[in-house]
Amino acid sequence: MTHQMTISKITLWHIGLPMRFTFRTSQSTLSHRESLIVGVTTSSGYTGYGEVVAFTEPFYTAETLTKSKEILLTAWLPFFVGKTMVGPWAMYEMVDSLQDVSVEPNANADYANEGADSPRATGKKLRMCYPMAWAGLENAILHAYYGEQGLATIDTLVPGKKCKTIESGVVLGDMPIPELLKAVEKHVDNGCRRIKLKLKPGDAVDRVAAVRKAYPDIILAGDANCSFAPDKADEIIALNEYNLRSLEEPFVVKDAAGNYKSAEVYGSLPQELRQTIQTPLCFDESVQSLAELKAMHQTGWLDLLNIKVGRLGGLRETLDCLSYCRQHKIGFWIGSMVESGVSKYMHVQLATLADTWMAGDLSDMSRYFEKDIITTPIEFLQGKLAVDFKAGLGTDINDAALREYTLDRTVFE
Numbered sequence: 001m002t003h004q005m006t007i008s009k010i011t012l013w014h015i016g017l018p019m020r021f022t023f024r025t026s027q028s029t030l031s032h033r034e035s036l037i038v039g040v041t042t043s044s045g046y047t048g049y050g051e052v053v054a055f056t057e058p059f060y061t062a063e064t065l066t067k068s069k070e071i072l073l074t075a076w077l078p079f080f081v082g083k084t085m086v087g088p089w090a091m092y093e094m095v096d097s098l099q100d101v102s103v104e105p106n107a108n109a110d111y112a113n114e115g116a117d118s119p120r121a122t123g124k125k126l127r128m129c130y131p132m133a134w135a136g137l138e139n140a141i142l143h144a145y146y147g148e149q150g151l152a153t154i155d156t157l158v159p160g161k162k163c164k165t166i167e168s169g170v171v172l173g174d175m176p177i178p179e180l181l182k183a184v185e186k187h188v189d190n191g192c193r194r195i196k197l198k199l200k201p202g203d204a205v206d207r208v209a210a211v212r213k214a215y216p217d218i219i220l221a222g223d224a225n226c227s228f229a230p231d232k233a234d235e236i237i238a239l240n241e242y243n244l245r246s247l248e249e250p251f252v253v254k255d256a257a258g259n260y261k262s263a264e265v266y267g268s269l270p271q272e273l274r275q276t277i278q279t280p281l282c283f284d285e286s287v288q289s290l291a292e293l294k295a296m297h298q299t300g301w302l303d304l305l306n307i308k309v310g311r312l313g314g315l316r317e318t319l320d321c322l323s324y325c326r327q328h329k330i331g332f333w334i335g336s337m338v339e340s341g342v343s344k345y346m347h348v349q350l351a352t353l354a355d356t357w358m359a360g361d362l363s364d365m366s367r368y369f370e371k372d373i374i375t376t377p378i379e380f381l382q383g384k385l386a387v388d389f390k391a392g393l394g395t396d397i398n399d400a401a402l403r404e405y406t407l408d409r410t411v412f413e
Contacts, residue, residue: 048144052136098123131313147392191383
């Protein structure tokens with residue numbers, strides 16, 4: 001019999017997490033992390049939690065924390081209070097039934113104005129315009145739905161053989177090479193076998209070469225965050241000799257309005273260039289849905305997909321993308337944002353999938369924050385972490401820490 005769940009209350013926490021260091025990429029600098037935590041409480045008293053992982057500035061995708069918060073407070077949270085779910089995906093039919101909803105065009109212009117002359121759209125288009133806001137709410141509803149049944153959401157929903165432990169994968173931001181080598185040494189000494197470097201035009205090859213020379217046997221990856229001009233690909237080609245396991249988002253693909261045009265850009269590039277680049281190419285921020293994954297796959301440039309539930313707009317879209325990758329033999333692995341444990345621990349559980357391409361972007365939470373808002377410590381011992389699949393989210397909330405870091409709180413009931 002299909003489980004039935006009624007939502008009695010939804011709480012939105014706007015939190016601010018001070019970071020231990022400033023994280024730099026080719027596109028951004030981050031020293032303080034604001035986030036939104038959604039709590040969905042059922043009539044049985046169980047609360048499921050989700051996280052909205054949009055940033056305050058649109059350097060990653062066009063969706064910002066301010067717009068995510070606005071759409072949650074004005075449209076979705078009041079709408080879902082009192083609703084009864086029959087089955088885990090009932091929320092989609094409900095939200096997609098909304099009509100004539102106001103949409104901010106610059107959130108994702110392609111979706112917002114698709115088939116419309118004004119920035120008013122159906123609930124489905126609204127969901128597509130704000131994938132991170134929707135993912136945070138969807139995750140909270142799912143964790144409540146499965147949690148009150150005593151089931152772990154990820155273990156129940158996600159097919160595939162799962163391992164009991166995962167390996168760490170450290171991401172190192174832009175820093176001088178001597179400092180970079182010291183950081184790599186520290187993490188390798190602590191048992192990490194997979195290092196990913198943030199890369200930018202000008203010194204990408206030097207940075208990769210220095211690390212590879214010092215550590216010839218580690219699994220090394222790169223992330224360019226869409227920073228290289230396609231007509232100046234010499235540095236990307238030069239990375240061929242360093243045996244990178246993955247290179248994310250090498251080329252600039254945003255238009256003047258800040259919208260990703262990945263399939264168009266890559267589809268227009270010469271196949272000779274594609275054949276010259278030997279490093280497996282991975283896509284992250286420029287693929288935000290199953291439709292965009294399919295479009296990129298058709299260009300012939302996509303080798304790998306970085307899986308992030310928030311970016312893809314929730315677990316349902318994530319499951320569809322995983323299925324497509326498996327069907328078409330596209331490698332996938334589990335990414336991560338600079339985020340709290342509410343989102344991070346969900347990705348820790350996804351990283352147990354035995355067929356992932358490499359260890360995910362998952363390392364000790366204490367690297368980033370002094371204190372987390374979940375009770376299960378994400379701390380690797382000699383590069384390994386034993387993973388539990390507890391009910392719902394898989395871990396509990398540290399209520400005291402959540403209160404400490406709350407900037408404001410809104411309750412709908």
